[in-house]
Each structure stands twice: as structure tokens, then as C-alpha cells.
Amino acid sequence: MSASTTQALPARAPRPRRSSLRSWRWSDRLVYLLAWLSGLSLCLVAAALILYLGVRGIEYVSPSLLFSRPTAGVDQSQIGGILDPLLGTLLVVAIGILLATPTGVCSAVWIVEYGRPRWLARAVESSIEIVAGTPDIVIALFALTLFQLGAFGFLSFTAQGGGVYGRSFLTAGVAVSLLAIPPVFLATRDGLQALPGHQREGAFALGKTRVASIRRVLLPGVRPNIGTGVTLGMGRIIGDTAIVFLLLGVGASQRFDFQGGTPGLGALRGTGSTLTSYIYTTSPAGEGNAPQKAYAAAFVLLLMVLALNACAGFVSARGAGGRMSFGDRVRFGAWA
Amino acid sequence: MAYPESARQTFRPQRMHDAPQEVPPVKRIVLDRTPTAVPPPAVDGDGAPRRRPAVAGPERLRLQGVSVSYAGKAAVKDVSLSVRQGEVLALIGPSGCGKTTLLRTLNRLTELTPGAAREGSVLLDGHEVHELADTELRARVSMVFQQPNPFPMSVFDNVAFALREQSRKRPRRREIEPQVIEALRRAGLYEEVRGELHSPALRLSGGQQQRLCIARAIALRPEVLLMDEPCSALDPRSTETIEQLIGELSRELAIVIVTHNLQQAHRVADRVAFMYLGDLVEHGEVEQVFRAPVAPRTRDYVKGVFG
Amino acid sequence: MLERLRHPWSDRRAELVLGAAAASVCLVIGLMIAFVAVRAWPTFAHNGLSWLGPGGNTEHQIGKMLYTGPHPPASAYHLSAWPLIYGTLLTSGLALVFGMTFALLAAIFLVEFAPLTVRRVLVPVVRLLAGVPSVIYGLVGILVLAPFVGNHVISPAQKRSVEYVVQLDGTGLIVAVVILTLMITPIMVALIADALSTVPTAWREGAVALGVNPLRATLAVSLRAIRPAIVAAGAFACARAVGEAVMIAMVSGGNAFTPKPWDGVVFLFEPLLTLAASILNNADALSAPAVGSTMNAFALLLLFSAFVLSLGSYLVKLPLRRYHAGLR
Numbered sequence: 001m002s003a004s005t006t007q008a009l010p011a012r013a014p015r016p017r018r019s020s021l022r023s024w025r026w027s028d029r030l031v032y033l034l035a036w037l038s039g040l041s042l043c044l045v046a047a048a049l050i051l052y053l054g055v056r057g058i059e060y061v062s063p064s065l066l067f068s069r070p071t072a073g074v075d076q077s078q079i080g081g082i083l084d085p086l087l088g089t090l091l092v093v094a095i096g097i098l099l100a101t102p103t104g105v106c107s108a109v110w111i112v113e114y115g116r117p118r119w120l121a122r123a124v125e126s127s128i129e130i131v132a133g134t135p136d137i138v139i140a141l142f143a144l145t146l147f148q149l150g151a152f153g154f155l156s157f158t159a160q161g162g163g164v165y166g167r168s169f170l171t172a173g174v175a176v177s178l179l180a181i182p183p184v185f186l187a188t189r190d191g192l193q194a195l196p197g198h199q200r201e202g203a204f205a206l207g208k209t210r211v212a213s214i215r216r217v218l219l220p221g222v223r224p225n226i227g228t229g230v231t232l233g234m235g236r237i238i239g240d241t242a243i244v245f246l247l248l249g250v251g252a253s254q255r256f257d258f259q260g261g262t263p264g265l266g267a268l269r270g271t272g273s274t275l276t277s278y279i280y281t282t283s284p285a286g287e288g289n290a291p292q293k294a295y296a297a298a299f300v301l302l303l304m305v306l307a308l309n310a311c312a313g314f315v316s317a318r319g320a321g322g323r324m325s326f327g328d329r330v331r332f333g334a335w336a
Numbered sequence: 337m338a339y340p341e342s343a344r345q346t347f348r349p350q351r352m353h354d355a356p357q358e359v360p361p362v363k364r365i366v367l368d369r370t371p372t373a374v375p376p377p378a379v380d381g382d383g384a385p386r387r388r389p390a391v392a393g394p395e396r397l398r399l400q401g402v403s404v405s406y407a408g409k410a411a412v413k414d415v416s417l418s419v420r421q422g423e424v425l426a427l428i429g430p431s432g433c434g435k436t437t438l439l440r441t442l443n444r445l446t447e448l449t450p451g452a453a454r455e456g457s458v459l460l461d462g463h464e465v466h467e468l469a470d471t472e473l474r475a476r477v478s479m480v481f482q483q484p485n486p487f488p489m490s491v492f493d494n495v496a497f498a499l500r501e502q503s504r505k506r507p508r509r510r511e512i513e514p515q516v517i518e519a520l521r522r523a524g525l526y527e528e529v530r531g532e533l534h535s536p537a538l539r540l541s542g543g544q545q546q547r548l549c550i551a552r553a554i555a556l557r558p559e560v561l562l563m564d565e566p567c568s569a570l571d572p573r574s575t576e577t578i579e580q581l582i583g584e585l586s587r588e589l590a591i592v593i594v595t596h597n598l599q600q601a602h603r604v605a606d607r608v609a610f611m612y613l614g615d616l617v618e619h620g621e622v623e624q625v626f627r628a629p630v631a632p633r634t635r636d637y638v639k640g641v642f643g
Numbered sequence: 644m645l646e647r648l649r650h651p652w653s654d655r656r657a658e659l660v661l662g663a664a665a666a667s668v669c670l671v672i673g674l675m676i677a678f679v680a681v682r683a684w685p686t687f688a689h690n691g692l693s694w695l696g697p698g699g700n701t702e703h704q705i706g707k708m709l710y711t712g713p714h715p716p717a718s719a720y721h722l723s724a725w726p727l728i729y730g731t732l733l734t735s736g737l738a739l740v741f742g743m744t745f746a747l748l749a750a751i752f753l754v755e756f757a758p759l760t761v762r763r764v765l766v767p768v769v770r771l772l773a774g775v776p777s778v779i780y781g782l783v784g785i786l787v788l789a790p791f792v793g794n795h796v797i798s799p800a801q802k803r804s805v806e807y808v809v810q811l812d813g814t815g816l817i818v819a820v821v822i823l824t825l826m827i828t829p830i831m832v833a834l835i836a837d838a839l840s841t842v843p844t845a846w847r848e849g850a851v852a853l854g855v856n857p858l859r860a861t862l863a864v865s866l867r868a869i870r871p872a873i874v875a876a877g878a879f880a881c882a883r884a885v886g887e888a889v890m891i892a893m894v895s896g897g898n899a900f901t902p903k904p905w906d907g908v909v910f911l912f913e914p915l916l917t918l919a920a921s922i923l924n925n926a927d928a929l930s931a932p933a934v935g936s937t938m939n940a941f942a943l944l945l946l947f948s949a950f951v952l953s954l955g956s957y958l959v960k961l962p963l964r965r966y967h968a969g970l971r
Contacts, residue, residue, distance in 0.1 A: 024856060024858070024859075025504055025505075025506075028856070028858050028859060028862075031748070031751075031858065031862065032756070032858055034748050035748045035749070035751045035752040035755070035756060036752060036756060037748075038745055038748035038749040038752055039748075039749050039752030039753060039756070039757055039761070039765065042745075042749050042765065042768070042769065042772075042828070042829075042832070043761075043764065043765060043768060045825065046768045046769075046771065046772050047768075049772075049775075049783065050771075052783070052787070053779070053783070102664065103664050103667065103668065106660070106661045106664035106665065107661070107664050107665035107668055109661055110658070110661035110662050110664065110665045111665065113661075114658050114661065114662065120662070120665070120666060120669070123669045124665045124666070124668060124669055127668050127669045127671075127672040127673075128668060129953075130672050130949075131668070131672060133882050133949045133953065134675075134886070134946065134949065135882075135885070135886020135887070135888065135919055135945050135949070136886070136888070137886065137888040137919045137922050137923055137942070137945070138675075138679065138886070138922075138942045138945055138946060139675070140926075141679070141922060141929075141938060141939065141942050142674075142675040142678050142679055142942070144926075144929065145678055145682060145929075145935075145939075146674070146678060178671065181668060209653070209654050210654045210657070211653070211654050211656075211657035214657075235774055238776065239774065239775070239776030239777070239778075240776070241776065241777065241778040241889040242888045242889055242919075242923060245889070245923065245926065246923075246926045276776060276778045276889075279778050279779070279782055280778055280781075280889060280893070283781070283782050283785055283786070283893060284785050284786070284893075285781070285785060285892060285893040285897075291786055294782055294786070295782075295786075298778075298779050298782050301776060301778075301779065302775065302779060305771075305774055305775060305776065306771065308774075309767075309770060309771055309774055313767075313770075325837050326766060326769075326770070326833050326836060326837050327833050327834045327836070327837025327838065328837070329770060329833075330769075330770060330773045330774075330829070330830055330833035330834065331830075331833075331834065331879070443852060445848070445851070445852060448848065448851065470854075471854045471855065471856050472854070473854070474851070474852055474853060474854035475853075475854035478852070478853065478854075479852040481845065481848070481849065481852075483845060485843075485845035485846055485848070485849045487846055487849070487850070487864055487867075487868075488846075488867060488868050489867065497850070497853065497855075497863065498853040498854065498855070500863075501853070501854075501855040501859050501863060502853075502854055502855065549849070552853065553852075553853070556853075556854070
């Protein structure tokens with residue numbers, strides 16, 4: 001049994017043998033094959049999707065398209081552009097994120113640093129979870145109903161008979177901010193919880209009040225986390241269709257529809273369109289006679305989402321608690 | 337800073353004009369210029385009575401000139417040892433001397449680390465381990481780790497794990513139940529978990545979990561059992577139980593145990609190999625190495641253990 | 644006033660302000676549930692539980708509601724929501740089943756077998772797919788997939804066989820399920836792959852040291868260890884699928900028809916409608932009280948389903964906790 005080997009010692013050991021596939025159970029071999037197939041087909045599908053949209057998009061996108069406004073006309077494939085929807089998207093994102101960021105950050109800071117009374121803290125956490133889990137169509141419906149109440153008439157157009165229209169960029173922005181609050185909140189909260197305890201204790205030991213230490217010590221430390229959350233929130237807002245569709249009206253012209261009075265406020269109180277509602281309306285599900293424009297708008301939208309994704313990755317690498325994990329980023333940001 | 341050439345200094349020399357200071361004794365292991373590897377003595381120890389009859393069976397494992405390096409840095413340099421059935425070989429040495437690396441090389445677990453390279457040969461019953469399939473090798477050379485790591489399943493499923501996964505067709509519970517009970521009995525755990533084979537394994541105490549891991553490792557009836565500091569995370573009672581277990585198991589298996597506890601090595605081992613910074617400094621019968629070590633470094637390391 | 648803001652704030656004031664911000668979120672959510680429930684009440688009051696049952700074409704019923712003026716009689720609220728509920732369950736259920744299988748296999752591939760270069764490509768790709776807006780998926784579905792199915796997959800004979808009831812033009816069950824699966828799979832892949840990579844290495848090493856090949860170690864140990872995470876991923880993806888409105892509205896055919904499995908292969912091509920898509924479709928008619936109430940009732944159902952999903956995943960995870968002392 002114990003052969004006394006008198007061979008010369010090999011300078012390097014032979015390559016180690018792995019258990020061959022043949023020795024595996026057939027069910028394991030099947031799983032192995034299917035796992036490879038799944039992984040590769042995921043790559044292929046993604047590549048196909050992006051390439052197709054890219055090809056179609058580049059075919060139809062041109063500077064004139066980007067910078068001209070939608071115009072009425074029979075042959076939609078030749079005239080008009082997507083400037084209004086593009087600006088509309090930017091406007092809605094701006095309003096939404098301006099409202100969501102302070103709310104999200106303040107709530108997160110309150111939860112982590114204060115958190116009394118306890119029942120309120122639990123209620124807040126549950127609410128954020130509920131918001132994160134609510135379908136956007138339900139939020140849209142609620143917002144529409146809410147903003148059609150008389151008290152909110154200042155946000156939109158009020159007709160002669162007293163009926164509040166309820167649809168405007170302001171109302172859409174407020175509704176859409178609900179989508180962005182969970183990512184901002186969760187990212188900030190995770191960042192604050194990942195800060196080492198000695199930073200807090202050190203600040204308190206120096207005699208600072210709690211709020212001062214939050215402002216000067218803790219918040220700067222989690223700025224990248226807030227940045228990540230904001231970026232993910234913006235991604236969610238950009239990708240949302242249901243809310244802007246309901247709350248900007250099915251504007252036939254897809255243009256900005258100013259609402260009297262001062263120009264700036266007029267735009268905010270008026271309706272218009274965003275890239276997403278524009279795509280929906282120009283697809284066969286809406287009016288449907290200009291798929292070229294829909295592809296162009298989709299391409300621009302995809303580019304924006306890609307850019308935001310890359311941003312989020314870049315920013316999150318510097319946050320407290322390290323780079324946000326794969327699953328967390330998808331969980332916070334994937335409810336577009 | 338030049339180390340003194342001669343042997344250990346336990347106190348720093350007191351200078352007359354210094355203020356008298358209490359300096360705690362400094363114990364140093366002196367670095368020789370050339371490492372000395374000492375071949376095992378031809379005769380049995382110093383005649384002291386052995387605590388256990390040495391029933392040495394056939395040679396199971398033989399290491400010849402084994403060197404292991406991680407990403408270019410050598411962790412183990414040129415070790416040659418032999419392990420026989422019925423014997424317990426203890427690998428001792430200070431932290432970082434390569435004993436765990438050497439242990440993990442025996443069942444090719446070092447391959448899990450990228451950048452690991454091995455030279456020399458390890459023969460299991462005469463066959464080079466690299467030529468065996470890794471799954472087959474590990475069925476014959478089992479390992480127990482430092483931290484008990486029972487799977488998040490029931491006690492029965494833990495022990496049955498290797499039995500189920502190693503066979504081509506998934507065996508039925510009735511077929512493997514006797515083997516599971518046998519393994520639990522040999523590990524000394526059966527009486528304690530008799531009625532609760534299906535309770536979660538993570539609910540057991542630390543000592544019980546480690547014995548469960550031992551039962552799991554011996555369920556397939558391996559030829560060699562590798563143990564990486566199995567008692568370092570346990571309390572003294574559990575340690576004692578496991579040491580008794582090692583004694584009983586060593587009759588049918590060859591056991592290689594890594595330990596930093598010299599008393600434990602003295603209690604359980606038949607042969608001891610002392611390693612230092614990757615070199616095998618000395619190996620031989622346990623009594624000889626502990627009572628009359630040949631190499632100076634061994635002397636420094638085991639000095640004071642037995643007065 | 645800004646001057647006052649700039650002075651160092653007291654802790655008490657800061658706590659109140661921050662707490663108010665946090666409480667406002669609670670308030671908004673509470674308002675939302677209250678509004679939806681109150682608005683939905685007339686529908687349930689007039690219909691009772693039979694509202695959930697089958698009985699006629701939902702779209703027609705909604706159409707009739709449009710003309711009922713500001714104070715509709717009780718009969719105007721009549722609706723049978725079952726076709727929509729069935730559509731929702733069918734699409735989400737099928738998408739979940741296919742998606743979960745696919746996601747488990749892809750996650751195992753990602754963590755176990757993928758060579759490093761493939762992994763570095765696949766992770767951003769999955770993240771991107773998870774973030775693509777649903778309207779783009781809908782666009783691709785309606786401009787590419789549906790015409791393909793309508794022109795090349797459905798045979799004229801099949802179209803004729805049901806032409807008295809519905810028009811088969813490609814939009815329907817199979818396109819909706821395919822795209823919905825595509826939408827929820829990346830989310831599940833990300834969550835499951837994340838969980839797989841955080842399984843303690845001690846278990847992995849222990850399994851490998853016992854002589855099982857790496858795939859077996861993953862299947863037998865790691866997957867068992869992350870069962871709670873798999874349940875959570877499934878619940879999350881299911882909630883996403885149930886709430887999807889835009890994409891479904893674009894590709895599902897917009898007809899509140901109940902696809903019948905006993906129709907054979909044609910079953911796959913029949914159109915349908917879901918609760919969320921129906922709300923979207925009738926968004927411009929919300930001023931009619933009957934329609935508004937019905938839509939709010941749908942929304943209430945959707946909220947309720949999200950609640951049921953989260954409760955369900957909690958219940959399913961409970962027995963799994965026995966074996967997972969210490970693992971989240």
C-alpha cells in the first residue's frame with residue numbers, strides 16, 4: 001500500500017485534477033448547463049435590447065429633433081421635435097428631487113440620531129417601506145384626487161366653475177417626489193449607521209450640541225451616500241410614466257401649456273409632457289403614428305438612465321460603509 | 337540592531353549609572369543563521385513510559401519536500417513528514433509558522449486561495465494527491481476547522497451531508513440512517529442528541545457543534561482526519577471531551593492536528609512536528625521533542641512547559 | 644429671518660423640525676390610504692363581495708359608467724372585477740415562476756461559474772436592466788415583439804377560431820408575460836447574487852472540505868442558507884409585477900378578456916387586462932364618480948395585495964428561521 005517512491009521529486013507539482021463533469025450527477029450537469037445558458041442569455045438579451053434601441057435611436061435622433069418643439073401636423077414622422085418633453089422631464093425631476101432630498105435626509109437623520117418617541121419612529125420606517133412598495137399608479141391616483149381638492153387650486157388650473165384641474169408640473173413634481181424619498185432615506189440612513197461610533201462620541205466630547213455635530217461632522221461624512229440616494233431617486237423619477245401621465249394630462253400637443261400670469265410660475269402651473277409620457281403617447285398605445293419619434297425619445301431616455309447609473313456607481317464608492325452593494329442599489333432604485 | 341550572537345538573555349544588562357528599573361524579563365527565540373532541520377532519532381525517546389500504546393499502522397500520508405507559497409511568498413519550505421494510521425501527529429509552532437497552510441495542503445484546500453502554488457509531493461497511500469480528483473481526495477482526507485461550522489440544517493442532515501452528496505444517486509433516509517448514527521456514536525455525540533436528530537444544528541452548544549463537525553467529517557470513513565486547532569474556540573470541559581475523542585478515533589484513522597497549545601499536544605499526540613517560519617525544525621516522538629529537544633529553537637519554544 | 648436660521652440651533656428645535664419632516668411622510672401615507680379607501684367605499688357598498696366575481700366584460704361596464712352624471716344611482720356602480728383580477732394573477736404569477744427560475748440559475752452562474760471578465764460585464768448589465776423605465780420595455784414590446792407574434796407566430800387559422808370574440812393581433816398574454824419576466828428577473832438576480840456572496844465562507848469551506856463539487860456545495864448549502872433572501876426577492880419582484888401599469892397597458896391588448904387555458908395554444912395569444920393597466924387606461928374619465936370610485940377600488944386592491952405579499956413573505960420566512968441562527 002505504501003509504495004516507497006524513489007522517483008526524483010518533480011520541480012513543480014502536476015496540475016491538480018478537478019473532479020470531472022462526468023462524475024457529477026446528471027441533475028447537477030443539467031443545472032450547470034442551464035446556469036451557463038441563463039447567464040449568457042441574460043447578457044444576450046440585454047445586448048440585443050440596448051443595441052436595438054441604440055440603432056433605432058441613432059437613426060432618428062438629430063440635433064434638430066432634440067432642439068425643436070413638437071408641432072401639430074399630419075405627418076408626424078417629418079416634423080416636430082422632442083424639446084418640450086425633454087425639458088419637461090428635467091423640470092419634473094428638478095421639482096421632485098428638490099422636495100424629496102430634504103425630506104428624505106431629515107427623516108433619516110431624525111430616525112438615526114433621535115428616534116423618539118419610538119412609535120413614531122416605527123411608523124416612519126413602515127411608511128417609507130409602504131411608499132417604496134406602492135405601485136406608482138396608486139400614488140398617481142391619490143395625487144390626482146388630492147390635488148383636485150379646492151384647497152390645492154393654487155398648484156394648477158382652476159376652471160371657471162370652480163373645478164380644479166389638478167394637473168400641472170407642480171402637482172406632478174410633488175407626486176413624483178414620493179418616489180424619490182425611499183432611495184434618499186435608505187441611502188442616508190445606511191450611511192449614518194455605517195459611520196463609526198467614535199466620530200459621534202468625539203464630536204459630543206468636544207462639547208458640541210447634537211445638531212451642530214450632525215451638521216458639521218456627520219452629514220459631511222455621508223455626503224456621498226446622500227449623493228447615491230439622490231442619483232437613484234432621480235433614476236426612479238426619470239423612469240416613471242404612470243404618475244406624469246396622470247398628472248400632466250393627456251395633452252394633445254405634448255407642448256408646454258402655460259398657465260397665465262408670470263412666465264415661470266405659469267409653466268409650473270401648466271401642463272406639458274415628459275419623455276416618458278411622450279413615448280407612451282406616440283407609441284401605438286397612444287396615437288401611434290410616429291414610432292420614429294418614440295424611438296428617438298426612448299434613446300435619449302436610455303442615455304439619461306445610463307448616465308445616472310454610472311454616476312451612482314461612481315459616487316457610492318466613496319460613501320461611508322463602502323460601495324453600495326449590488327443588491328442594495330437595485331433594491332433602492334429599481335421601481336422605475 | 338544587532339541581535340546578540342549567544343543564547344537567550346532573559347534580562348537586559350543592568351548598567352550601574354542607570355536608575356534601577358524593573359524590566360520585565362524578555363524571552364527571545366534566537367534566530368540562527370542557518371536553519372537546522374533535525375532528522376528523527378533512531379531510538380525511542382528517553383525511555384519515559386508512553387501514555388498510550390503506539391499502535392502504528394500502515395503509512396497513510398507521506399510528504400516529500402513540500403513547499404507552499406502564496407503569490408510568491410513562501411509559507412512552507414521543504415517539509416518532509418510521514419503520517420501513519422493509529423498515530424496522532426501534532427503540528428506545533430508560533431503563529432504564522434505555516435502549520436495551518438501545511439495542513440490545508442494535505443487536502444488541497446489551499447487551491448481555494450488564488451495565487452497558491454505547491455511544490456514537492458504529497459502521497460496518499462502511495463498516490464500523488466494531485467492525481468486524484470479533489471472530491472475523491474477530500475472524501476478520504478477529512479477536515480475539522482477551528483470554528484465549529486455546522487450547516488444551517490438539522491443534526492441528521494449535517495452528518496448525512498457528505499453521505500448524500502458523494503453518492504451518484506441520492507440515497508434514501510433509511511439507507512444512511514445507520515451510518516449517521518454510527519458516526520454520531522463514534523464522535524461521542526449520539527447520546528446527547530438521541531431524540532432530537534431533526535432539531536437545528538445551530539442550537540447546539542459550542543462543544544457539541546464541534547463534535548457534530550467531527551461526526552460529519554468521519555461519516556464517510558476517511559483514512560486521514562485533519563484538525564485545525566479544533567479546541568481553541570471551546571471551553572475546557574468540551575476540550576477534554578474532544579481530546580478523549582481524538583484518542584479513540586486515532587485507532588482507526590491517521591490524525592494530523594494543528595495546535596498552539598503545547599499541553600494539548602503533549603496529551604493527545606504520538607508524534608510532534610515543530611515548525612518555525614515555514615521550516616520544519618524538528619519532528620519526532622512526543623516525549624523526545626518535549627523533554628529532550630535537539631534543535632535550539634525547539635528548546636526555546638517548549639522551554640518552561642514542563643519545567 | 645434667515646439670520647435667525649443661521650444662528651446655532653438648539654437641539655430641541657432641530658429635533659422638532661427633523662421630526663416634523665419625518666412625520667410628514669407618515670402623514671402623506673396615511674392620507675393616501677384614507678383617500679383611496681374613502682373614495683372606493685361606494686363601489687363596495689353598492690356591490691358587496693360579488694364585485695370580485697366574474698360576470699361580463701369589465702370594459703363595457705366601465706364604459707357604461709361614463710355617462711352616469713354626477714350622482715349616479717347604485718346600479719351604475721355595478722362591476723365585476725374578476726377579469727382584471729384574473730389577468731393580474733395570471734401575468735404576475737407566470738412572470739414570477741419563470742423569472743425566479745431564471746434568476747436563481749443566473750445568480751448561481753454569476754457567483755460560481757462566471758469568469759471574471761464575464762462577471763465584470765454582467766453586473767453592470769443587470770443593474771442597467773433593472774433600471775430601464777417600463778415605458779421603454781413597453782415600447783419594444785409593442786413595436787417589435789407584438790408584431791412579430793401577430794404576424795409570424797399566430798396562424799390565420801388560430802385567428803379565425805376566436806374572431807367572433809376577440810381579435811388576436813399579437814398583443815396578449817405571452818408578450819406581456821415575456822416582457823414582465825424580463826423586467827423582474829434582473830431585480831431578483833441582483834438580490835439573490837448579493838445574498839449568495841454573503842454566505843459565510845466557513846460553510847462553503849466546510850462543504851468543499853467534505854468532498855463535494857462546487858456546484859453541489861452551492862446548491863446544498865448556500866441556497867439553503869439564503870432561503871429567506873430568496874423569499875424576500877420573490878415578494879419584492881412580485882409586488883413590482885402586480886403594480887406594473889404602463890408596460891402592461893401597452894402590450895396586453897387592452898381587452899378585459901379572460902384568457903381560457905382550455906383554448907389550447909390560442910390561450911397564449913389572447914388579450915387581457917390587469918388592475919393597474921385598467922386604472923391607467925381610464926385615467927381621463929376619473930371625473931365621473933362611478934368611474935373614480937371603481938378606479939379607487941382597484942387601487943385599494945393593489946395596496947391590499949402589496950400588504951398581503953409582505954405579510955406572506957414574513958409568514959413563509961418564519962419556519963425558515965429555525966435553522967438560521969444569526970443569518971438575517
